[in-house]
Amino acid sequence: xxxxxxxxxxxxxxxxxxxxxxxxxxxxxxxxxxxxxxxxxxxxxxxxxxxxxxxxxxxxxxxxxxxxxxxxxxxxxxxxxxxxxxxxxxxxxxxxxxxxxxxxxxxxxxxxxxxxxxxxxxxxxxxxxxxxxxxxxxxxxxxxxxxxxxxxxxxxxxxxxxxxxxxxxxxxxxxxxxxxxxxxxxxxxxxxxxxxxxxxxxxxxxxxxxxxxxxxxxxxxxxxxxxxxxxxxxxxxxxxxxxxxxxxxxxxxxxxxxxxxxxxxxxxxxxxxxxxxxxxxxxxxxxxxxxxxxxxxxxxxxxxxxxxxxxxxxxxxxxxxxxxxxxxxxxxxxxxxxxxxxxxxxxxxxxxxxxxxxxxxxxxxxxxxxxxxxxxxxxxxxxxxxxxxxxxxxxxxxxxxxxxxxxxxxxxxxxxxxxxxxxxxxxxxxxxxxxxxxxxxxxxxxxxxxxxxxxxxxxxxxxxxxx
RNA sequence: GGCCCCAUCGUCUAGUGGACUAGGACGCGGCCCUUUCAAGGCUGAGAUCGCGGGUUCGAAUCCCGCUGGGGCUACCA
Numbered sequence: 252x253x254x255x256x257x258x259x260x261x262x263x264x265x266x267x268x269x270x271x272x273x274x275x276x277x278x279x280x281x282x283x284x285x286x287x288x289x290x291x292x293x294x295x296x297x298x299x300x301x302x303x304x305x306x307x308x309x310x311x312x313x314x315x316x317x318x319x320x321x322x323x324x325x326x327x328x329x330x331x332x333x334x335x336x337x338x339x340x341x342x343x344x345x346x347x348x349x350x351x352x353x354x355x356x357x358x359x360x361x362x363x364x365x366x367x368x369x370x371x372x373x374x375x376x377x378x379x380x381x382x383x384x385x386x387x388x389x390x391x392x393x394x395x396x397x398x399x400x401x402x403x404x405x406x407x408x409x410x411x412x413x414x415x416x417x418x419x420x421x422x423x424x425x426x427x428x429x430x431x432x433x434x435x436x437x438x439x440x441x442x443x444x445x446x447x448x449x450x451x452x453x454x455x456x457x458x459x460x461x462x463x464x465x466x467x468x469x470x471x472x473x474x475x476x477x478x479x480x481x482x483x484x485x486x487x488x489x490x491x492x493x494x495x496x497x498x499x500x501x502x503x504x505x506x507x508x509x510x511x512x513x514x515x516x517x518x519x520x521x522x523x524x525x526x527x528x529x530x531x532x533x534x535x536x537x538x539x540x541x542x543x544x545x546x547x548x549x550x551x552x553x554x555x556x557x558x559x560x561x562x563x564x565x566x567x568x569x570x571x572x573x574x575x576x577x578x579x580x581x582x583x584x585x586x587x588x589x590x591x592x593x594x595x596x597x598x599x600x601x602x603x604x605x606x607x608x609x610x611x612x613x614x615x616x617x618x619x620x621x622x623x624x625x626x627x628x629x630x631x632x633x634x635x636x637x638x639x640x641x642x643x644x645x646x647x648x649x650x651x652x653x654x655x656x657x658x659x660x661x662x663x664x665x666x667x668x669x670x671x672x673x674x675x676x677x678x679x680x681x682x683x684x685x686x687x688x689x690x691x692x693x694x695x696x697x698x699x700x701x702x703x704x705x706x707x708x709x710x711x712x713x714x715x716x717x718x
Numbered sequence: 719g720g721c722c723c724c725a726u727c728g729u730c731u732a733g734u735g736g737a738c739u740a741g742g743a744c745g746c747g748g749c750c751c752u753u754u755c756a757a758g759g760c761u762g763a764g765a766u767c768g769c770g771g772g773u774u775c776g777a778a779u780c781c782c783g784c785u786g787g788g789g790c791u792a793c794c795a
Contacts, residue, residue: 383720437793468790610757
């Protein structure tokens with residue numbers, strides 16, 4: 252084991268490979284990464300795969316992929332190795348077994364042969380009598396069931412007061428007399444979360460435990476394990492406010508699509524925009540700055556400006572931030588990022604479209620709707636005679652033009668002027684004829700992006716007749 | 719039920735006893751710009767600071783109670 256060095260900042264995240272990359276994991280990873288970077292520390296990724304039912308090895312990739320996309324990179328992990336390898340809890344079972352044996356040997360833990368049914372009955376009984384439930388310690392006494400072979404290991408909770416420091420909430424204190432003896436090793440031989448986590452944190456010299464608020468009440472459990480094992484406790488904890496759904500409920504993957512990180516990439520949110528939004532959910536810089544690069548966040552972030560209450564997720568604000576980031580991208584960069592969302596278009600066309608797209612995209616995927624007319628044949632519009640006349644006038648000048656936005660713009664303005672009518676009297680029927688929609692990029696771009704012959708034939712078709 | 723955390727515009731938040739007729743951002747309304755849609759500029763509405771008691775000359779800010787929300791209380795993490 253590495254020599255503990257209290258001055259060194261080491262933080263970790265410990266996601267479970269359930270086949271789903273959760274928004275909360277990104278949020279926690281972000282705060283850990285920020286803290287590590289700000290303190291010249293190390294960011295560890297540990298895979299918490301102790302639930303045989305739910306976890307699949309191949310699901311690790313889903314998490315790596317999402318975190319990489321967000322640019323949240325770790326220094327040590329199952330895929331990278333490191334001084335405290337292995338970083339997969341399923342591969343650290345000897346360590347947990349060893350520690351459980353030690354606790355067992357010292358009388359700080361004991362085998363529990365109770366069945367789930369018996370335990371359920373105990374719990375229901377307590378509930379019926381309106382008394383707080385704690386395990387009865389049956390297996391510690393003379394009533395312990397004999398001739399059974401399957402057992403779990405329980406930690407013998409010493410009771411008393413458990414105190415610790417939370418960087419967000421200050422001094423915390425829990426009454427451990429209220430905590431029943433909890434299971435640390437399941438009957439399948441795997442450790443439970445509240446055992447594996449503190450053992451690993453100690454073994455990996457984790458200095459600061461930064462995680463979601465749902466773990467606040469777990470902390471006394473884990474601290475008792477650390478103490479019983481004689482390890483130094485982490486320097487401090489930080490329990491981040493939860494991200495809530497729009498309706499104020501906890502984000503669940505079943506009910507709330509926004510819980511799924513993959514969705515953001517698919518919809519065309521920029522990773523740096525999501526990071527920015529996540530940072531602002533539950534934290535604020537104390538200034539009016541809203542847009543932050545990662546490096547700026549490293550400098551500005553501090554736990555004492557973290558909110559204590561859960562924060563609701565808001566698509567509108569995310570869309571705004573994402574739009575801000577999109578508008579700030581230069582042409583080439585925006586074209587590159589747009590490519591996956593416009594598979595039907597060649598690079599040159601995308602590049603030509605970019606200036607017309609920039610201020611119109613709350614997310615990259617919106618480009619597809621705006622440019623759909625380039626790869627689909629729109630229905631021919633029904634034009635009023637007056638509108639058809641405008642289209643004919645436009646066609647007349649368009650025919651002789653170099654096919655670029657500027658000349659198209661100038662020529663069309665000439666047509667508008669001659670008509671003595673508002674520009675929209677000409678532009679809207681042209682737009683309708685070419686795209687089939689009332690909304691499109693500016694008309695000069697709308698036309699120029701289409702091959703000239705295609706554009707003209709659509710106009711011709713709209714006024715009745717062939718080209 | 720028990721324990722713990724929390725509570726300011728619809729949402730994210732500023733605010734740490736007097737500068738608060740409670741500020742900003744998103745969203746929403748209006749106006750301007752304009753070629754549709756955006757973007758941009760200006761502007762407006764929107765919170766009796768969850769409720770009730772205290773403390774104080776004075777409370778969004780401190781204390782107590784209540785209510786409401788969330789978490790933990792699993793051989794899930």
